[in-house]
Amino acid sequence: MSKQPKYRLVADALRREIEDGSLPPGARVPSENKLMERFEVSRNTARSGLHLLVSEGLISSSQGLGYEVHANEIFELNASRFENLEFPQDGDAYSTDVKSAGRRPHQTFRVEVQPASKDVAKRLEVEPGATAVLRFCHRFVDDVPWSTQATYYPEWLVSAAPRLAEPGDIEEGTTRYLAARGTVQDRYFDEIATRMPTPDEARLLEVGAGVPVLLWTRTGYSGERPVRCTVTTLRGDLNRMNYEIDNLSGRSENEPK
């Protein structure tokens, strides 16, 4: 005897309709009132069922409009290749990738000098609280909030690359700028985690309940020394990361493809 609570019956029925295509991506879900009649439940019970589907990331709601089935178009991010310093680029790596996918990139940008958090200090191998330069991007694709990216540079690097701490954008990309100033990154360490967004992140990325974020932390090394730590927060419903791993010796991973 499966004694399911009523709100689960509502959610299960709608979930089935979403999965079998009766409610395709983008479709409107029956209104709370309709569900009250159909399942003979109170409004709050119908809402509980809908809320469950929201927290599963299947639907979302907006006031005055109703509930809608999520449409998930995902963007693939190949993280295993180094930025190719020879390959022609149109601005930074992000803009290049988005444009080559036929989409329109947009980003806001700011620079701050501030004490490094514990996590960042550990990765940059500096004392916690030591000064670091933060370069922060808020990125959009076709005006949809896509990701935030915070890159921290240790203070000692600024004397060799002063533009890091200046407010303006670096058109050619900071990786190229650093390489031109003699700091070439030859090793990356990537960490990937997931969690629900903080309220701040939910605001910046315009995601509601039910959409997790992907946290991508990349530490770049020049020789044995870490020279930057980039924390990227990606909308989990729109992004997927790829890595190609090769067991062949003597092969560069830097070929354009």
Added chain:
Amino acid sequence: MSKQPKYRLVADALRREIEDGSLPPGARVPSENKLMERFEVSRNTARSGLHLLVSEGLISSSQGLGYEVHANEIFELNASRFENLEFPQDGDAYSTDVKSAGRRPHQTFRVEVQPASKDVAKRLEVEPGATAVLRFCHRFVDDVPWSTQATYYPEWLVSAAPRLAEPGDIEEGTTRYLAARGTVQDRYFDEIATRMPTPDEARLLEVGAGVPVLLWTRTGYSGERPVRCTVTTLRGDLNRMNYEIDNLSGRSENEPK
């Protein structure tokens, strides 16, 4: 004038207490009744606030016990190295890793022969619906559900490696078994995504609302031919993945460390 709804005020106050350590990991959150008095709200409003924190992954509830602040111990998974075929192992790679961390591994296991799903077929480069062998693991660490792993092998591989389709475990690990039968994997393609768990996944991994899963899909190639596709579903609150990426040519990624 920030006109926050009451349930958000409740959630914000508790979130602050969690973040500043007044409510440390593992601590009991004040009961719904206490919150009703403290914030002068109805029980449902207090519950809404608590529900919000649950969906953010900060707390969880259980009947009769109360709400508890999540304690997050994370396990790091280094995915960038190949399984070392020479290095002595104690069973498969998972058991070896868990034991070497001083934890107790446990897994249940089953084998099925079934038509490949569209996603799997694409990665194995076989026709959708073609027969594939599924080897499925449900893995625990110290009796906590940790991950599920489904590995699919194309049917043509079974004639060279018949034990793949047999019910029993392969003690030395399937990668070694395949290598011993002449199929050495020399390239991996990894895809990493995140989303909220399906009800089935939530049951297997024993996660409630507010904990996303990390989906790790690894396709292994022998030459140009895909020989397996492994889909691992990891609890997002307990796992982090790492990749080391090296720009040096002529260096094996297969050294033990």
Added chain:
DNA sequence: CAGTGGTCTAGACCACCAT
């Protein structure tokens, strides 16, 4: 047993969106 959360109802008022 007392205290906890889980489910459910009926009703109210408000804010937003389309027409």
Added chain:
DNA sequence: TGGTGGTCTAGACCACTGT
């Protein structure tokens, strides 16, 4: 203006956990 979801209340009964 009517329909949608968002917030909030007061009260009821049930199921689970500890002592």
